[in-house]
Amino acid sequence: MTTLHSTGVPQLTAAGALLSILSANTRLPEPHATLHLVATGDDDTPAQWGVELILEDAPAGFEQWREALGIDFAAVDRGHCDLTAWLITRTTHAGVPVTLVVYFDLSDPDDE
Template sequence: MTTTTDTTVLAGEQVNAAGALLALLTSHPNLPAPNIRLNPMQVPGTYEWTWGLHVALHDRLDHFEQWRTALGLAPSAVDQGHRGNTAWLTVAGAYSGVPIELHGFYRLGPDAER
């Protein structure tokens, strides 16, 4: 006899992240529109996972900075990376008790130092 475990994720498990998304967009309606998706994320400072917000902005670092400031995420917490001619800034925190990751992607010029 084979036993399987049902690993179906229920939509209701995303309610807190969806509520935080609604609060975020309602609180900051005049910020540039990012790409947002709900993702499983580690709760900061724990080994637990929950649904969180992945917020991405492309080609405009000023838009990343506007969002970072609005979310109250420290400039000193921003990490950077690059691969090929694509670079990114990333900072993580929480909003309305939900984990959030803010990403800003941009292209490096042909003469940019790496």
Template sequence: MTEDTTAEQIKAASALLSLLRAHPGLPAGYVQLKRMVPQAGGSPQWGIAVRDHDDLSHFEQWRDALGLDPDHVTLNTSQPETNWIEVAGSWSGVPIEVICFFAFIDPDGPQ
């Protein structure tokens, strides 16, 4: 097994810097470089993960700024206390995913 080095993260880090410069008004989120499989498939490569908590409008601002298709947003409410929406795509040829964790309150559930 080969070890990853920081040199392999340069493309993702450069894309992140480009993204932040292009959209300095985006809400701050938890940003991480991580290994991901590109949407088109293939080998895992370093990409950008953006996380937010409890503010779906922040998710939407990121999704819109990145030009990610709203039809590709997925919703997961399978766990009572951990719910999220996510969308994936690419920025400057680097995989990117945006996820927002939130509390789901079922209006038909017990009050």
């Protein structure tokens, strides 16, 4: 017998969280949004579906989103490699893990 796999409730829950986040923040810069599996860091706990909001070359937009999601600035991690830098932070929305990240070019003096 063939088993068919359908979209599961965890994926729908993550999609609902994404819709809720975007609906509540229509005046903010438009992010690239994806649903993805998030590792829990615990071998006994399976990965769960989460939301990722990505902004490119928009540090000011990242700050707007960070504030809208109620994330403390102290929870933001920073990094860079060569001429690319990023800010990243995580939170949850409706029980769904949310990652907010911005990538920007350090060589561009017009970056915010």
